[in-house]
Amino acid sequence: MATKAYQRVYTKLEGITKATVSLRASGVSNDELALVGGKLAQVVRTKGDMVTLQIFSGTEGIPTNAEVTFLGEPPTLKVSEQLSGRFFDAYGHPIDGGPEIDGEPRPIGGPSVNPYKRRQPSELIPTGIAGIDLNNTLVSGQKIPFFADPDQPYNQVMADVALRADVDKIILGGMGLSNDDYLFFRHSFETAGALDKIICFINTTENPPVERLLVPDMALTAAEYFAVEKNEKVLVLLTDMTLYADALSIVSNRMDQIPSKDSMPGSLYSDLAKIYEKAVQLPTGGSITIIAVTTLNDGDITHAIPDNTGYITEGQLFLRADSDTGKVIIDPFRSLSRLKQLVQGKKTREDHSQVMNASVRLYADAQNAKTKLENGFDLSDYDHRCLAYAKDYARELLAIDVNISITEMLDTAWKLFAKYFSPAETGIKQALIDKYWVK
């Protein structure tokens, strides 16, 4: 970014913290970008003539006489068809050795869609994973995170889901991605031959943490371009939002703000909502669907980050290692897709929602039986049947390595019901039992 000749250059910093600098300057606009000793920064606070700037790459080595020039505009991304198939850093500069993008600069983090102009999401996104399609069906225009412990294969599952989903563009926003994971995504996209519909904005662990704050807005600005102007179905993958929130707390802390729960800024809910609410089904057919990852600390969903996320997103997909089968499963109890009833039984077979509820209820009975077993009690015949069912159910339907159609999932569930239970024990509506019970 070149400085313009007529711009005033400031050379006296009044204060420096790890993430911010402050100086006296006039005529500065809120949110505008600046260069501080050659590093990109953004105005976050004005108090009289004292301006505080957040330095994206950290303040290491910035002297008090560093040159400061204001650029007069908020962060922008140049948008055009040329974005397709390219890899960028958090500022939107290519990192794949290709040329700069030619296009119209758009301010990132722009205004939200008028809720009245939205349409109700109604298109099914099949993934082949029964833990998702059967129990927690995804719908275009939805926003949903994976809740996973750091040791779980969430990035792999997310890449599978993205590549199986029938969408026009896949935009990856990587925050604090390890270099290995970055290369994994790159490799999976390349081998799937899907590179032409991929766009990536990558901040790896090698990059400064505060830079991450730009990644979701960059990814979503690109997504809005394709969804609004090209009427495309766009899938945005954001990983890992926990690291994004950590970066928020760093900046807020350096600005001496009073932290709320778990040392997160009091505005965490609004900050996360601004990102997730970009998911939208537009009346013209374009849509933005967001699948994110929120890593947990030992499965703790009461921490401020997953907790606020859960209140914003339309459900969550909970990954858990299942001790019975030794596989990673999508936990049917803690997972939820809030939009599933918009497609279940409407875009899928009529028995979908009843089969889903019955299979989960029986799985819950198996958990109770397991508790009894652990406490050293005798099990009833029903308990034994539940336990056997739970094993089959976890292996054939909940495991993340399943890849079958929704009709096959429903048939599998009916097969398991008939194998272990009587029709009355499933509690399914009689009309459906008459039609689908495997005799």
Next chain:
Amino acid sequence: MKTKGKVTGIVSNLVTVQVDGPVAENEICYIDLQGVKMMAEVIKVNGSTASVQVFESTRGLRGGDSVEFEGRMLEVTLGPGLLSSVYDGLQNNLATMTEVFLQRGEYTDPLDHEKLWEFTPLAKPGDKVIAADWLGEVKEGWLPHKIMVPFSFQGEYTVKSVKEAGQYNIDTVIAILVNSEGEEVPVTMTQRWPVKVAVKGYKEKPRPNRIMETGVRVIDTMNPIAEGGTGFIPGPFGCGKTVLQHAIAKQGDADVIVMAACGERANEVVEIFTEFPELIDPHTGRHLMERTTIICNTSNMPVAAREASVYTAMTLCEYYRAMGLKCLLLADSTSRWAQALREMSNRMEELPGADAFPVDLSAIISNFYSRAGMVVLNNGQTGAVTFIGTVSPAGGNLKEPVTESTKKAARCFYALEQNRADQKRYPAVGPLESYSKYLDYPEIREYLNETVEDGWVEKVLRAKNYIRRGKEASEQINILGDDGVPMSYHVNFWKSELIDFVILQQDAFDSIDALCPMERQRFMLDLVLSICDKDFDFEDFEKCRDFFKNLINELRQMNYSAYESEQFWAYNETVKKLTA
């Protein structure tokens, strides 16, 4: 002359302004950002510096930008045409905005000025009137919308003239009043009112004396809410808060429903205005949307307007209450409103209370809940505002400031429980922790005895007792094992399961089960209690379990059948045989 000012500081949406004249707390001002006028509200004044919260994004705002103060607080416009509208938190009509994206500084008129309304006078020349008295009425949908003496009028007025019946738009002067000084004051069909001030204009606010039916068994039967009452629904995410609230909105027995989507998901609001126009109000047979107003400030819309949205919604309800109508206000979620207060308090660097919330949070919440209630109007008729808010406790932990403050203010408590939701026992309202203080009101008991059946409240309490006994039994069974307890424990446990599955659980997505009228609720509770009152003995606990599972299945099929249909009676017959 208007007070003017200059921007001196900006942190996110908190802006400090150097002013040249008097400003009032909560006064509205407009900040000029290169020709775009952005609305803001004064929240603190210190010397000649006012702190204002901006209802828009402050991106691009500079120190020195000019500000103009309006000399009034945040107001809404009240008049015919409010129903079936979709507004943002500041009462801008979202439907008349043209762009897909919300434009900064775009404020649209809440009411249609062209539309003609069929006006009928109610007052006549010479009448003595005071604020909120009815001068005439127009038909809004099927509701009689009263045109009132504006709430802001003080003292007594004499009606000089009232327009004859006819078709007029809302700006027509429909009456001329004369005040005590002999000055003539024209009155149109609209008036303005500051949202943060409660609308008075009624004679008294008695204790509520009847219940508001919702068609949801776990509310109407177990913990009914009074007409003009207050309740709240706290629960962790994913426990069915929204589904329950939508069920109440669809089925609630009220003339007017205002839904405030306060900092919640946009897709949920879309669901309302996609589905409601299709749905029929079970009480009147009219389209649901005709009685519904949506105040929509979704989580990505500016934070300050989020705080305003609940007040805007309450003011609309109070306006319709003054017409003698029954209003229901649903706010989802009041926690987001509290968080908006927290964000501002934080930016103003106030000393924080618990969890960094402002210290006056509790007072603000109870003040807001107190605006609900049943009132007796000046003409002796009654109107009511029933308020149900949801609370989203951080981490699902009910020991947090918003839940605790709300518990002090609301009379009904519907606790959504994670473990019930995990077991798909919806609605996940915990039967023992939840309560309705209205069940203790003698006037409500009397009302239920008269309208449902004699001794109803005792039956409800008896059902709760069965649930309590079942819970104790289940704890014992878990400790001592199936074989380690007497058979009566198993029977008690299964009796509580019977009540749970047949009365407490309800399928909100089934066309029949979703709405359960009071008469049907009475029938089912009587039936289930008559079974619970029987003594059972079984050879072993497996027989006990099979018997009750079978019974529950038949009773659930009954819930899925149309009331008093052939099928319904057939299942009833089977139940009778099973329990003979």
